[in-house]
Amino acid sequence: MTGLADLPLREELRGRSPYGAPQRDVAVRLNTNENAHPVPAEVVDAVAEAVRAELAGLNRYPDRDAVALRAALADYLGHGLGVDQVWAANGSNEVQQQLLQAFAGPGRAALGFGPAYSMHPLLALGTGTRWIGATRGADFDLTPAHAAAQVAAHRPDVVLVCAPNNPTGTALAPATLAAILDAAPGIVVVDEAYAEFARAGQRSALELLPGRPRLVVTRTMSKAFGFAGGRLGYLAADAAVVEAVQLVRLPYHLSTLTQAAGRAALAHRAALLGTVEAVKEQRDRIVATLRRRGHPVADSDANFVLFGVAGDQARVWERLVARGVLVRDVGLAGWLRVTAGTPAETDAFLGALEEIA
Numbered sequence: 001m002t003g004l005a006d007l008p009l010r011e012e013l014r015g016r017s018p019y020g021a022p023q024r025d026v027a028v029r030l031n032t033n034e035n036a037h038p039v040p041a042e043v044v045d046a047v048a049e050a051v052r053a054e055l056a057g058l059n060r061y062p063d064r065d066a067v068a069l070r071a072a073l074a075d076y077l078g079h080g081l082g083v084d085q086v087w088a089a090n091g092s093n094e095v096q097q098q099l100l101q102a103f104a105g106p107g108r109a110a111l112g113f114g115p116a117y118s119m120h121p122l123l124a125l126g127t128g129t130r131w132i133g134a135t136r137g138a139d140f141d142l143t144p145a146h147a148a149a150q151v152a153a154h155r156p157d158v159v160l161v162c163a164p165n166n167p168t169g170t171a172l173a174p175a176t177l178a179a180i181l182d183a184a185p186g187i188v189v190v191d192e193a194y195a196e197f198a199r200a201g202q203r204s205a206l207e208l209l210p211g212r213p214r215l216v217v218t219r220t221m222s223k224a225f226g227f228a229g230g231r232l233g234y235l236a237a238d239a240a241v242v243e244a245v246q247l248v249r250l251p252y253h254l255s256t257l258t259q260a261a262g263r264a265a266l267a268h269r270a271a272l273l274g275t276v277e278a279v280k281e282q283r284d285r286i287v288a289t290l291r292r293r294g295h296p297v298a299d300s301d302a303n304f305v306l307f308g309v310a311g312d313q314a315r316v317w318e319r320l321v322a323r324g325v326l327v328r329d330v331g332l333a334g335w336l337r338v339t340a341g342t343p344a345e346t347d348a349f350l351g352a353l354e355e356i357a
């Protein structure tokens with residue numbers, strides 16, 4: 001039988017495993033930060049109708065530039081953004097891959113502040129980009145001085161920074177983003193996958209776009225919109241950045257069905273985003289309950305919570321699985337990450353953890 005080792009694989013891919021959170025067949029799955037609430041019936045009907053209307057036309061390629069969908073996304077984002085400043089692809093991961101293809105790649109480098117989103121270094125790997133693992137301080141904070149010093153020392157072609165950060169949930173201070181923008185010689189990508197879950201008073205980097213052509217904000221319909229299976233991510237930036245990613249995108253990368261589903265979903269966004277407050281309530285309940293029980297807990301502006309456990313987190317993870325609750329071991333010694341789900345799922349998680357730790 002042929003194994004991977006027998007193939008002429010790129011050197012840097014040898015010995016690697018593909019991205020993937022361990023999936024276990026348990027009742028309560030709180031490990032991938034999905035929205036636990038199913039798509040509302042009103043949206044199901046609208047998406048079905050929109051998709052059906054396109055089916056006879058599937059003999060033709062889709063709109064290469066997804067103009068109608070991008071106009072709907074621009075309208076959702078507001079901030080005076082026009083269709084030429086918004087770009088969409090199959091998930092924000094693909095958007096970020098296109099950004100690295102356009103602005104990084106062989107001979108260039110990208111930098112991120114770990115612990116952060118584990119896909120960022122993998123996207124760098126896949127695009128032949130050198131990855132620079134910069135760091136955060138104690139409590140996972142990122143001060144303006146620490147961020148700027150690392151960016152200035154490495155002068156990366158692309159900086160990727162999550163706001164709020166995954167897996168910690170911590171917001172990005174406006175002064176830190178300003179310091180990164182000042183220090184960075186190249187593109188700065190702010191990954192705002194969880195922006196809709198932010199607590200009151202947090203600002204989006206969208207506000208900073210005017211006059212900053214090297215700033216890119218990426219968003220997704222996978223989390224707050226509860227549309228992860230629809231695979232739709234997007235960016236907002238200067239129109240020149242949108243021109244740049246069009247140089248590397250595959251022709252017809254976004255199917256007619258995805259574009260139609262996305263437009264229909266956005267037309268019903270109030271219904272889709274209607275669960276955000278309920279999820280935030282569960283998040284805040286997890287934070288408050290775990291703190292009361294003495295767990296260290298990182299502040300969260302997302303739909304998940306990073307919490308500390310006594311002893312080996314991998315053992316606590318296994319014992320939670322044994323009780324039917326799947327959370328995420330992100331490889332941080334003494335910490336686990338749990339997604340805020342439905343009230344019943346939160347009950348199950350809090351109950352199971354209390355029995356263990």
Ligand SMILES: *Cc1c(COP(=O)(O)O)cnc(C)c1O
Pocket residue numbers: 033090091092093094117162166191193219220221222223228232233
């Ligand atoms: C979940 C997540 C995404 C979403 O990726 P999609 O490809 O849009 O599903 C992006 N960035 C971060 C930090 C995430 O946690």
